Each structure stands twice: as C-alpha cells, then as structure tokens.
Amino acid sequence: MSDKPLLDIKGLDVSYHLDGDVYAALRDIGLTVTPGEIVGVVGESGCGKSTLSASLLRLLPGNAEIDRGEAWLKGRDMLRLGEEELRRLRGRDIAMIFQDPMQSLNPTFRIGSQMAEAWRSHQARGAKFADFHGEAVKALTSVGIPDAAERMASYPHEFSGGMRQRISIATALLLQPSILVADEPTSALDVTLEAQILELLKQLREDHGTAIVYVSHDLGTVAELCDRVIVMYAGRVVEENDAAALFDNPSHPYTRALIDCIPSRTRRGAALATIPGRVPSLSALPPGCKFAERCTMARGICSEEEPGLVPQAGGGVRCHMFDPAKAEAWRIGDQAPESVAAPPFKVSVKEPEREALIEVRDLRKHFGEATGFVGRLLSVARPPVRAIDGINLTIRRGEVVGLVGESGSGKTTLGEVMLRLQAATSGGITFAGKDLRQIPERDFRRRVQMIFQDPQASLSPRQRVAALLTEPYRIHGIAAEEQQSVDALLAMVGLSADLAAKFPHQLSGGQARRVGIARALALKPDFIVADEPTAGLDVSAASAILNLMRDLQQELGLTFLIITHNINLIAYMAHRIAVMYLGQIVEIGPTEAVFDRPAHPYSASLLSLTSQIDAPERKRGRLLVPGEIPSPRNPPAGCRFHTRCVHASERCRSEAPTLETAGHGHEVACHFWRHIDQEKS
Amino acid sequence: MAGYLLKRLGGAVVVLFLTALLLAAAVHLVPGDPARAVLGAHATPELIAQIRIKMGLDKPVAMQLWDFFSGLLRGDLGTDFVGGVPVTTLIGEALADTLALALASMILAVAGGIPLGIAVARRPGGVLDRLTHALSMVFVSAPVYVTSLILLLIFAVKLRYLPAMGAGQFSDPINYISRLILPATALALFWWGYLPRILRATMLDVLGTQYIRSARAFGFRENVIFYRYALRNAVLPIVALFGLMVGYSLTGTVFAETIFGRSGLGTLALSAIDQRNWPVIRGVVFTYALFFICANILADLSYRVLDPRVRLSEEFETGV
Secondary structure, eight states: OOSOOSEEEEEEEEEEEETTEEEEEEEEEEEEEOTTOEEEEEOOTTSSHHHHHHHHTTOOOTTEEEEEEEEEETTEEGGGOOHHHHHHHBTTTEEEEOSOTTTSSOTTSOHHHHHHHHHHHHSOTTOOHHHHHHHHHHHHHHTTOTTHHHHTTSOGGGSOHHHHHHHHHHHHHHHOOSEEEEESTTTTSOHHHHHHHHHHHHHHHHHHOOEEEEEOSOHHHHHHHOSEEEEEETTEEEEEEEHHHHHHSOOSHHHHHHHHTSOOGGGTTSOOOOOOSOOOOTTSOOSSOTTGGGOTTOOGGGGTSOOOOEEETTEEEOOTTOOGGGTTTTOGGGSOOGGGGSOOOOGGGSOOOSSEEEEEEEEEEEESOOOHHHHHHHTTTOOOEEEEEEEEEEEETTOEEEEEOOTTSSHHHHHHHHTTSSOOSEEEEEETTEEGGGSOHHHHHHHEEEEOSOHHHHSOTTSOHHHHHHHHHHHHTOOGGGSOOHHHHHHHTTOOGGGGGOOGGGSOHHHHHHHHHHHHHTTOOSEEEEESTTTTOOHHHHHHHHHHHHHHHHHHTOEEEEEOSOHHHHHHHOSEEEEEETTEEEEEEEHHHHHHSOOSHHHHHHHHHSOOOSHHHHTSOOOOOOSOOOOTTSOOSSSTTGGGOTTOOHHHHHSOOOOEEEETTEEEOOTTHHHHHHHHO | OHHHHHHHHHHHHHHHHHHHHHHHHHHHHSSSOHHHHHHOTTOOHHHHHHHHHHHTTTSOHHHHHHHHHHHHHTTOOOBOTTTOOBHHHHHHHHHHHHHHHHHHHHHHHHHHHHHHHHHHHHSTTSHHHHHHHHHHHHHHHSOHHHHHHHHIIIIIIISOOSOOSOOOOTTSHHHHHHHHHHHHHHHHHHHHHHHHHHHHHHHHHHHTSHHHHHHHHTTOOHHIIIIIIIHHHHHHHHHTTHHHHHHHHHHHHHHHHHHTTOOSHHHHHHHHHHTTOHHHHHHHHHHHHHHHHHHHHHHHHHHHHHOHHHHHHHHHHHTO
16 A cells, blocks of 8 residues: 555544534545545544545535545545546546445436436546447446346336445446545445445455445445554544454553443443444534443543644554553553443343243234235236235243344334234234233233334434333323333433433434333333334444343343344344345244354345444355345245255245244254255365 | 336326316305306296206206216217206316316426526535525415516516416417417416525435445446436426325416406306306316326326336336
8 A cells, every 4th residue: 555645644633514604514624535545534423434435436415515625536625626526537547336326327217318417427528429339238247237238228216225326326436537436335225235245345455456445334345355554433433443453452541441332242241332422513522532431441631622633553553552562561452441331231141931821823914915806807917015925933931032133024024013013914923821812901011112224214203202211101091100210210221310301303313212211111011023223323322222221121121023124233242143035934943043043045144244343243255145135026936045056056036935943942944944054065 | 116106097097087077066065056156047947947958957966967977988078067068068168278278387386496406406505505595485485376476577567578468279379479478487486486596405315325435436427426326316206296296286377367368268267167157167167187197197207117116016016
C-alpha cells in the first residue's frame, strides 16, 4: 500500500444547518485511499459515516456546508471544482452505491436505459450506442445477471433487491471508476445475498483494481472485506488501523467496546459489553474527548482537552490514554469494560423443563387460497403462497428457540400463526396441554405476547409511555392490586421513571424496544415471540437489549421464540435453533450441536456466511449459496432447497426429504446429510 | 392488460346502468306531476291526460323503465316534449361546442399549469414560488361563475379584446377560437392554481429520492435528472387527476356557457330543467356520465402505460 493515494482527504469539516442550529457532522477528517485498497468506515449511527461517504463525492444535501478541508482526487481538489467538473468526476472516477437497492434505481425507466444514461453522461458526443450495448451486457453478465441482453429491457421492480444491487454495481463497472464508495450496500439484504455482493466487490477489486470505501455498521463484514478500517465517533476519526490489527487489538476504548458488544457463539454464557449513554448531539458537543462520558477509562483530562490523533503502526488513535511506547502495558484489555464484571451467565444453569409449553403439528398457512365457487373459478391457474407448509415444532417451558432463515422463508408468519394473530390454514396448535381452539382468545392473549420488529411503529404515537404500559391491564381488566406499577415495569427493563411521561417519538430506538418489552411483560406471559428484537439498533443498544432479554428469561423463566436473520444472536441466546427454508424446517437441534455439525447444506452455508468478528473465526471457508430463494407460490418439487444445493441429485429433485434424527434432539431434512457429513470430516 | 380493460369496461357498464336507472326513475322521484309541470298550472285535465300518454306516464313504471332501456340500447334517448325533436339530435348539436370548450380549457390548464409547476420546482422558495403560492389560493377558491364574470368584464366589456357572447361557427375558425378563449380560461384558472402546487410537491419529493441521488452519484447531467428522470415520476400523480379534470370541465361548462351565452350541453340542460323536459335532462346527464367514466378509464390506462410498477401489480391481481 505504498502507492500514491488516489483519494486524499485532509482536515475536512462539514456542518449541517437546521433551524438555526449548527451540527458539527464532520471535524478534521483525514482519509487516504490507495489504488485497489478496500477501506472500511465503521461507527454507530449519528457518527458521520454517511456524511463522510457523501462528502467523498461532494453529494451533500442542501443544508450541509463544507467549512474547511481538501479532497484530492487524481491531482484535483474536489472541494474547489465547479459543478460541471464535479459531475464529470462522479461516476467515472469515483462512483457510489447505496444502502437500499430497492430505491436506488428509477422505477419508471428500464434498467438498460438507466445504464445508457450513465454511459452518455461520460462519453464524448457521438459515442456509438452499439458500443454501449456490448459493454452493458458484459457488465451485467459479470455481476451475475442472467440473460443480460434481454433483462436490459426490464424495469427495476422486476428484479429482487439483491439483483438491483448487482445492477448498481454493473453501472459502476460500465464507467470503470477508480474508487467505488459503498454505503451499507448489504444492510438491506439477507446473509446469503450479502455474501454474494461481498464476493462481487472483492472480484471488482481483483479484476479492475478498483479501490473501495466500504461504509457499514456491521463490523463482521468489515472485518472480512477490508484492508484498513477507520472508526468514527461523533464526526471524528477516533481510530485508524489495518483491519486485522484493529479487530485483534483495538487501541481506542470505543473500538474495543463496539467489538465487545457483538453477540457470538464464543460469547455465549457471558454478558455482552454495552456502551452506556448515547452518541452526543452534534449541535451540543462536549469539550474534550467526545467519547469521554461513555468511556470506562476516562480521566480528568479526557473531558477537558480534545485528544489529537496519536500515530500507531497502521494509522492513528485519538485517545489521551493511548501510549504507543507502552503499547503492551496499558492495553485496555487489562481493564475490562464494566458490564463484563456482572455475574457470568450460563445457558446451562437453568435447563428448560421437559414439559412442552407450545406444540404445533403439521401447521400450514397458505395465503391467497381460493375460497368460494367464484374464487376457485377465477384462480384456476393461480396457486396460493405457501408461507408455512407443514411445520412441527415443540417449545418447552423456559426454553429459548431461535428461528432463522432468509426473508421469504415464512419465519414471521410462523410466529404470528403460533400466537393466533393469523389463522392457520390447517394443522393443530397445543398450548400448555390444551388444544388452542379450546382456549378462549382472551385467556390465550394474556399468556402470550409478541415483541414486534419495529418498536416505534408498534407503539401508539398518541399515548404516553405510562398509558402504553398499563394498556394491557385495562384491556384485560386486571385488578389494581395485581398490576405492576409503571415505575416497576420501567425499572424491570432498565429505564428511568421519568420516561413515563414521554411519547414514543421522543424515545430512542433502544428505549422504544425496551418499552415494547415492558409492555409484553406487563401481563407476565408464559410465551413470547420476539421478531427481530435487535433489528435497526446500533450494536451497543442491541447488546443491551440482548442482555436484558437474557436476564429476564433467567429470572422469570420465560419461554422465547426468537425470529431473526442474525445468526450470531441465536448462537449467543438460544437453547435450540430451527432453520427454515420455504415454509419448512430443514434442520432443528440444540444450538451447540447445530453449530458444531450443521447437517443440512443450507444451515451449513448460513452458518458459514455469518460474519464473525473473532480472529479464529474470521478467515474460515464460506459456503456461498447460489441464486435466490424461490417464490413460495411455486416451491420446487422434491427437496425445496435442491435448486440452490451443490449436493443435489436426481432423488432430491423428485422426493421430498422428511426430518430424521441426526443426533440427540437434532433433526435434519436432507437425503444425503450422512454422506455430506462424511465428506466434510 | 386485456383482462384489466375488460374488468374496467364491465365496471363502467354497471355504473352506466345504475345511472340510467336513476335517471329513468327520477321522473317519479321528483315531487309533482311531470305532465302538469310541463304544461303549467292552467292546463286542462284533457290536455294533461294527452301529454301523459305522450310522455308514456300512463304505462306501468316497469314498462316505462323497459322503454327507456330498450331505447338506450338502440341509441334512442326519446323525444323532446317541447319541440318534438329526438334528444340525440339535440345532444349531437350541443355536444360539439361543449367538447370544444372542455377540451380547450384542459389544454390551457395543462399548457399553463405544468410549465408553471416545473418553473416553481426549479427554484423552490424563489419569487415565482411565493407568487404562485399566493395566487393559487385565489384561483383554486374562486368559483367558475365568478372568474367567468370577471374575465368577461375585463377582456370583453372593458378592453373589448375578445367577443363577449355566443359560440360562433366552426366554419369561421378564427372567430370560433376567439370566442373560446375567455370561457376556456375561466375554466382553466382553477388548474393554474392547483397543478403547479401539486407538481411542485411531487417534484420536490422525487428530487429527494434515493434514485435521484444515485443518478447524481453516477454523474448524470442535471438537466437529464430534472427533466427526464424526476419529471416523469412527478407527473404520474397528475395523470391520475385527468379523470377529475374532465369532470370539473364538464360541470364547469354549465356556468361558462350560461354566462358567455354559448350553446352547448350546459345551456341545453339548463333550459330542459326549466321546462321539466325529462327526456332531454336524462339524455344530457347520461352523456355527462358517459364522458366522465370514459375519462377515468383513460386516465387509469395512461397511468398504467407510464408507470411500469402498476402494470405488474395489476398482473398480480388478475393472475395473468
């Protein structure tokens, strides 16, 4: 990496002006990118990652102002270029792809026409369209769009999210920029598609020497992809280092805390680190180190004087406590983050009881099933969506079961049908030994609860927190002496009593999630379905929620079904894991067993693709799953996974496997799991 | 697409049938004897009886409905009580002037409203934006009969730039168009207030979307982004307004024709109502309904052509 930098940002300050307030979004940013390098940018939301990535193309919103700095790209300072010169640079020298692939293509233009426009924007007058067509087909093919020539006439909505992100990358490929800025390019995608896109980015670097600035809140993917990483906090670069060094030996307390917050299998049994407090408001930043008030190592000087960037081997650290001369002695690891000192948590301490709490037998939920004579007549050629198609699952009292699978596998529907939020098409549910149909709805509702995926949206915006928390009591007519006080409920989820008077929009994401949990717990339910309990939260808030759920589970003996695509979360929390694919469970078993020896090729891939932050796990082989999940309207015959399985044979195409025992309490639905298992060992 | 069209046409037939039913029944729903209403208070009983037979009111109600519907299917809307002329002939004569007026007003509305909206969206918060914001309130809230009178007073009576009364003849196109300008402008004013505001809002929405940002990141030219990428998406909601626009124009012509002394469906309807001339009333209202429904179908179809996403969801709906 001794090359002359392609991009050299020096002392960049950017501020936002809003309602007369000034927000210091970026301060004194330095960043270099050399040819062919992949640089990661990480940090919590509100730390300036997106502002930085937009600044790299000078694509800032109207209320942003660049106060100071230089941004040299190929010998020219972008901050001093006119609009037209800047436009010529964008796309051809530095391009950008964005987080939400569903929204980054114009919905009313064919993709070929959009790519052509990009081509035209950068070619001299008279560029042959024939040239474009060939190049575009080549670019689309190389990012894995089949039948590229024909698909160029398709509209964006005819592609899946993963495919659209590929199209964005293909457009960049067409223009051959030397730098590609990727702002959370996989955050909206499933782990299987995320892995495909990350491979594509690596390949882009291999084949074209494109340098990439990869912005993400997901440290796992950053650890896997990047050569060098900068960590941002409150608009500053607080640490910069080579990726391996940064993740193995973080020098800044913030970096250390971020890494320790991430749930993983190796952290099972221990409380996760949390970072107390929140990122300070950019309009009222404290003097001194911006991280001081959340830092367990802070001394007097930290809150008085802003630390400068102290150089270290691969970059620098912005911390008063860092002393490069004593690199070994002062190591932050000596002083463990406070929360780790909490009594260690053992999953095995309280084994779930043998008694089944909820049991589903051959459960099916089909949407759009034709009903009535006319309905049937009109929908002859139209099969229903088989969201759940023959699920058997027993959850014991006090057990935490993790349900994983890609979007479209039917996870959320299963959770909702189990809670009777949706009626099953067929099959039976037994709750506490009784057929669900014989339990009056109201009684059942008291005993089961759901923690919803979007906490802000699931709390009524017009009610205060106190009213939201006591609403379950009013609905169920609970006598006052049996009610828990609002203060007690808030305390249970670690919130202070003064939040009672607030409205949901005044809460942070983590607080709203806690209110959702408190609301679910108000009635002391037996069974809770948690749908993506940490989705959309920053790592520190997420780890705090997981600690809370785990504590409550232990104290109250709660039974959880956790629905998530975050496999690390399951590895950390669950007693058992169930892997769903197209409406069916393909593998289920004790977490340890499934992680040690995944029997189904699909689970094996999912587990291998889950990004790992810990060094020994980081560089292991990844089993890519090709293609995308088929439509549950027309699931493949035989084994539903056969279209994407490398082991698939003739038998898999015709005969559907059933769950068979692969060990103690470990079941798998695959014809060849034994064979595959032997191959592996 | 064909399945959708069939579904919409089927719906249209049902609506037209219900409209016709209501119109046929209206004679009996309105208080008072229709025959007496036509003839006035001093008519002799014999004359009334004679007219009742002529109007078909002596037959059972079901029979009257049947006569009306069977006539409708043959394209026969009955005969004018007063002049004895077939209603279809009357409507045929009046239709051209009304359609010319409605069409002219819509062309003016779009030709003025859309460019104004674009100009405003180019510089939100600018002088033009603030000016149109204030004026749009006036234009949107002023009823047609007020704007018509004001235009008439200023441009025809005071300034004498344009003729005040009558529709003129097609054979003299310059004269005909000069007589269209004032009433069409009176009808278009509402849209000059409304369209720029809508377009401004949708345009600013679209310009803030991710795909516009994405286009900028790929170095698209600002003009391409504004006029091609953003405008197409911003105009979509306005296409959906087309059906509403036709409805507004048609009802507005009633006022404009009366005030400007033009012949047309509006004045025909007005005089028919005066005379309780039921067949004419039925015919005119039915024609209005027909145009309104066709315009809405047309608006939806063009929306479909312009927005590929709707095409897809429609395929989902009908299972094509």
